[in-house]
Amino acid sequence: MSGPVVVGVDGSRSNPAVVEAAAKAAERLGVGLELTQVVGWPAGAGRFGIPSWEMDGTGGYASARGVLAEAERQAHSAAPRVRISREVLVGKPENVLECEARTASLTVVGADGAQGYGGLRKGSLAGRLSARVSGPLLVVRGRPNPVGPVLLAVHGTSTLRGAAEFAFAEASARGADLVAVQLRNISAARPYGGSAHAMTEDEEDLALAGALAGLRERYPDVTLRCRRPRGRSRRALVEASAESQLLVVGARGRFGFVGSPLDPICRTALREADCPVALVHC
Template identity: 80%
Template sequence: MSGPVVVGVDGSPSNLAVVEVAAREAERLGVGLELTQAVGWPSGAGRFAIPSWEAAGTGGHASTSGVLAEAERHARGAARRVRISRGVLVGEPGTVLGGESRAASLTVVGSDGARGHGSRRDGSLAGRLSACVSGPLLVVRGRPNPVGAVLLVVHGASTLRGAAEFAFAEASAHGVDLVAVRLRNASAARPYGGSAQATAEDEEDLALAEELSEPRERYPDVTVRCRRPRGGARRALVEASADSRLLVVGVRDRFRFARLPLDPVCQTALHEADCPVALVRC
C-alpha cells in the first residue's frame, strides 16, 4: 500500500515521541506522513459550519496551527526526507483517525492510559481504534529495546499471515532478529500428555515453519527463532515484550466487523506489553 502513515497529534509532550516514531515508519515505508489533529465543534458554531482553524487567530482551537507546527518540527528531526502533510479534522479522535486509516499504510497512536482490560469496553484511543481501524495499527508504548528482537505472537494460524509479513519487514528494516512466540491456548488444552503432546507440538512447529516460508524467502537477511514458553499466555507475552523492540500480533477481522472486543491475547498486548505493539488485521 502506498498511502501515508497517519499519526494522531494531540499537543501533549508524550505525543511528540509518537510523531517521531511515525516519521521513521514513513521513511522506512517510503511514503508520506500525515499529521492529523481531531478537534470538537467550537461553541457557537452552527451544525454545518466547518471553521478553518488554521486561519483563525483567536478562539478555542486557535492553537491547532502551533501544535501541528511543533509536531512537524519533531517529525522532520526524526526523518528529514519524509513528505509531511497536516490537517485539522472535526470529530472524535477515534472516528477521525479510523476514517483516515482507510487510505493509510499505517496508523500510529500513543498509549493514552488504556483502560478496560478484560472488559467489553476500552475507553482509550488505541482501544477504540482497534475496533475500527483499517490496516495496521501501531501503538507506541512501553520501553522498547532498540536492538531487541521483533516478536511475532502466534495464537492461531488464521491470525498469522498478515502479521508475519509486517513483522519480517520491521525486523529487516532495523537489522534485528524475529522471534515467533507460540502461545498456549488454555481453552483448547488437550486431554493427553507425554509423547502425544510432544508429537502435537512438533506438528504445530512444522505448520508454523510452512506459514513463515514465504516471508523468509522475501527477507533472507532476517534470522528467525521460535519460542514456545511454558505457563499462561498472558505472563509469557508480557515477559517476552520486556526486552523487545516491537510486538506484532494478528487480529481476526471478525472482531472488527462484529464490533466484538479483542481476544484476550490482543487485549494483553494492547494494555500490558512493555514495548510498542502492532495490531495487524488478518
C-alpha cells in the same frame, strides 16, 4: 499500500515519542507522514471531518495548529527526508482517524493520551481504534529496546499470515532479528457459532510453518528464532516485550468482524506490553 503514515497528534506528554515513531515508520516504508489533530465539534458545525480553515477560526483551532507545528518540527528532526503534511479535522477522534486510516499504510497513536506511558486506559483512543481500524495500527507505549528483536505473537491460525508478513518486513527494515513466540491459544479457525478446540503443539507448528512459507526466502536478511514458553502465555508475552523494540500481534475480532471484541492476547499486548505494539487486522 502506498498511502501515508497517519499519526494522531494530541499535544500530550507522550506526543513526541508518538510523532517520532510515526516519522521513522514513514521513513522505513518510503511514504509520507500525515500529522492529524482532531478537535471537537463547535456549535453549528457542518459535515464530518471538515477542515479547520472552513470553520470560524476560534482560538481552539489556532492552538491545534500550534501543536501540529511543534509536531512537524519533531517529525522533521526524527526523519528529515520524509514528506510531511498536517491538518486539523473536526469530529470524534476515533471516527476521524478510522476514516483517515482507510487509505493509510499505517495508523499511529499513543497508548493513553495525556497520561503518558502507563497502561491502556479503559475507553482510550487506542482502545477504541484497536477494534475499528482495518489496516495496521501502531500503538506507541512502553520503553522499547532499540537493539532488541521484533517480536511476533503466534496465537491461532486465522491472523498468523498477515501478522508474520508485517513482522518480517519490520524486522528487515529495522535490521533486527525476528522472534516468534508460540502461545497457547484456542484456534481462531472455526465456523461461526462452532465449538472451539485447543490446538496441539503439532497443529501449532504446522500453522507457523505455513505462515512462514516463502517469507524466509523473501527476507533472507532476517534471522528468525522461535520460542514456545511454558506457563502463562500472556505473562510470557509481556516479559518478552521488555527486551524487544516492537511487538506484532495479529487481530481478528470475534467471528471475524472488524469492530467486534479483540481476543485476550491482543488486549494484553495493548494494555501491558513494554514496547510499541503493531496490531495487524487480518
